[in-house]
Structures are given as C-alpha cells and as structure tokens.
Amino acid sequence: MKNTLGRIFCMLSVLAFTKMVFAVTSGTYSIKVKVVEGQLGITITTEELNLDYVVKGTSVTSGGASTAVKNTGAVNIDLKLKITDNSLHWSTGTALGDTGTDKFVLATVFHEWNGLLVSTNPYACFQDDDVLTTGDQTAGTATGTGIFASEFVDGQAVATPEGNDGVDIAPGTQVNNLFFFNAPTSLSNSGQYAQEQTITVTVTAVQHQ
Numbered sequence: 001m002k003n004t005l006g007r008i009f010c011m012l013s014v015l016a017f018t019k020m021v022f023a024v025t026s027g028t029y030s031i032k033v034k035v036v037e038g039q040l041g042i043t044i045t046t047e048e049l050n051l052d053y054v055v056k057g058t059s060v061t062s063g064g065a066s067t068a069v070k071n072t073g074a075v076n077i078d079l080k081l082k083i084t085d086n087s088l089h090w091s092t093g094t095a096l097g098d099t100g101t102d103k104f105v106l107a108t109v110f111h112e113w114n115g116l117l118v119s120t121n122p123y124a125c126f127q128d129d130d131v132l133t134t135g136d137q138t139a140g141t142a143t144g145t146g147i148f149a150s151e152f153v154d155g156q157a158v159a160t161p162e163g164n165d166g167v168d169i170a171p172g173t174q175v176n177n178l179f180f181f182n183a184p185t186s187l188s189n190s191g192q193y194a195q196e197q198t199i200t201v202t203v204t205a206v207q208h209q
C-alpha cells in the first residue's frame with residue numbers, strides 16, 4: 001500500500017512537471033531598428049538656370065535668377081557642392097579669372113533671392129572662395145570661411161545673411177544659389193560656339209554639427 005501511494009505520487013509529479021515545460025506562458029517580440037545621427041534629406045526646388053548667350057572671354061552673373069534647394073529632412077544641415085559634369089567637356093578654373101581655351105569658371109553664392117540685385121556691383125558678391133570645382137567644398141558663412149557666401153564689400157557687395165547661407169539650414173527651409181560664369185577665352189572646336197553647354201552641380205546635405 002505504501003509502495004502504491006509512492007508510485008502514484010511519482011506519476012503525478014511527472015505529469016505536473018511536463019505540464020510546466022510545455023504550457024507556453026510567455027514569448028518574445030523582435031523589434032528591429034537602426035539608429036542614425038539624424039534624418040537627412042534635400043529636394044532641389046529650382047533645378048535649372050539658363051545663362052543664355054555669353055561672349056567668349058566675358059563673364060555674367062545670374063542676376064535675379066537662382067537655383068533653390070530645400071531641407072526636407074528632420075535635422076539642420078550644411079550643404080556641400082561640386083561640379084560633376086559639363087556636357088562640352090571643358091576644364092574648370094579654380095579662381096574667378098582662371099579661364100583659358102576650353103576652360104571656364106563657375107562660382108556660386110547662397111544669398112537672398114534678390115541678393116545680387118541689391119548689390120551695387122553684383123560681381124563683387126563673388127570671390128575666389130566661391131568658385132565651384134570638381135571636389136566637394138562645404139558652404140561657410142559670410143563671416144566665417146566665406147565659401148559660397150557673399151562677403152560684405154563696402155558700397156558694392158551685400159553679405160549673405162545667415163538665414164540664407166548654406167550653413168545650419170533648418171528643416172523646411174529653402175535657400176537660393178546665385179551664379180557667376182566666366183566664359184572660356186576661346187574654343188578649340190569652333191563647332192561648339194553657340195552650342196548649349198550644361199554644367200551639372202551636385203548638392204549634398206551633411207548634418208550640421
């Protein structure tokens with residue numbers, strides 16, 4: 001009798017034990033996420049700017065015309081710019097006057113849309129540090145590096161306001177690029193005269209630090 005009771009107890013114990021193993025009372029979720037420093041995004045809101053005809057060896061500014069880019073991301077950004085293509089395959093100068101045969105200069109400043117128009121001398125808004133090259137350069141402020149920003153020249157250039165430069169651009173804000181173009185002194189291929197040249201400038205956002 002004692003033995004039988006002992007066996008029953010053992011069987012119950014095993015049943016209770018197995019019930020604890022197979023009755024699922026908890027589980028896990030797997031939530032996957034990747035954390036980055038901030039969400040970056042830009043949209044080119046005005047893509048094209050046509051300087052039309054420019055005589056060889058002379059320069060123009062874009063006047064009241066500009067391209068525009070908007071911060072569509074979630075964090076403040078700085079912009080960097082470079083020339084990534086030119087359809088007629090000329091070479092690019094690295095200072096405002098650095099032109100030659102098949103060699104042009106394109107410079108830009110961030111500014112108010114009418115930034116050049118309110119300057120007595122629109123050309124004075126551009127300095128050598130505003131020349132676009134084939135290497136990325138990050139925009140600065142008018143009082144900082146001056147890169148892609150108009151610096152004040154008494155009685156001539158109007159400085160780029162901080163709210164319009166390519167630095168620390170808040171989400172939802174749009175900024176304008178105004179341009180200076182200095183034409184090649186001559187073209188080795190005379191068939192290229194009056195042919196349309198398309199210069200591609202690539203704008204890249206980096207998170208403002």
Ligand SMILES: [Ca+2]
Pocket residue numbers: 125126127129130146147148149150151
């Ligand atoms: Ca400058």
Ligand SMILES: [Ca+2]
Pocket residue numbers: 162163164165166167168169
């Ligand atoms: Ca700014």
